[in-house]
Amino acid sequence: MADEVKPISPLKNLLAGGFGGMCLVFVGHPLDTVKVRLQTQPPSLPGQPPMYSGTFDCFRKTLMREGIRGLYRGMAAPIVGVTPMFAVCFFGFGLGKKLQQKHPEDIQASSGETKYAGPLDCAKKLYKEAGIRGIYKGTVLTLMRDVPASGMYFMTYEWLKNIFTPEGKSVNELSVPRILVAGGFAGIFNWAVAIPPDVLKSRFQTAPPGKYPNGFRDVLRELIRDEGITSLYKGFNAVMIRAFPANAACFLGFEVAMKFLNWAVPNL
Secondary structure, eight states, rough: OOOOOOOHHHHHHHHHHHHHHHHEEEEEEEHHHHHHHHHOOOOOOOOSOSOOSSSSHHHHHHHHHHHHHHHTTTTHHHHHHHHHHHHHHHEEEEEEEHHHHHSOOOOOOOOOOOOOOOOOOOOOHHHHHTTHHHHHTTTHHHHHHHHHHHHHHHHHHHHHHHHSSSSOOGGGGGOOHHHHHHHHHHHHHHHHHHHHHHHHHHHHHOOOOOOOOTTTHHHHHHHHHHHGGGEEEEETHHHHHHHHHHHHHHHHHHHHHHHHHHHTTTTT
């Protein structure tokens, strides 16, 4: 017999989503480091090889030069940022579902030198250089990335959960392997949409002040002119390798936290 389906609680989604975000960062940060380094490496000089020839080369060089800590370099900032971001993201997802629900049955750069000692030092220096605008640099590009990608993210997860649920059973009874597969593929579909604006965002955020006066249009024009259309998919392999395990961990963390909250505080 299927478990009793509980009404959607946006507050529980908020708390469980935050925990899911922490799981995503812990599992995915090493390859996220590789992705950003590939996206922001300086163009190679004529006749010279690039700093990193690809995903595995970047991973290997980072590991050899900096050890495992290099792959987790700067993780404090995404933990602080992603946890509330995913909490709010899952809260919005839960609230949107609740509004539509009639019955209970019905998502850092490296140039070889250390510029910031940590996330607080980074925020302090950004504020000193450009004020509050420096902290929010790349917001438009982030919205261009996250709005369509988040829609694809949650749509794919819910669609796959329904497909994987046997007839007569509840999605609340979905097994751990099926949750992992649904969450992993949701991450892949999310990044298939998100990577071009993510490349633009990384380039824009790490550029010297004033380099791109017209914002992302200048970044896009320069990238296509100098490196071709494929430059918009820099870091693609790292993203796709990271997407499945990181987002599988995120949704599993979310589901586990949600089950715990339903057990611990059923009336929340």
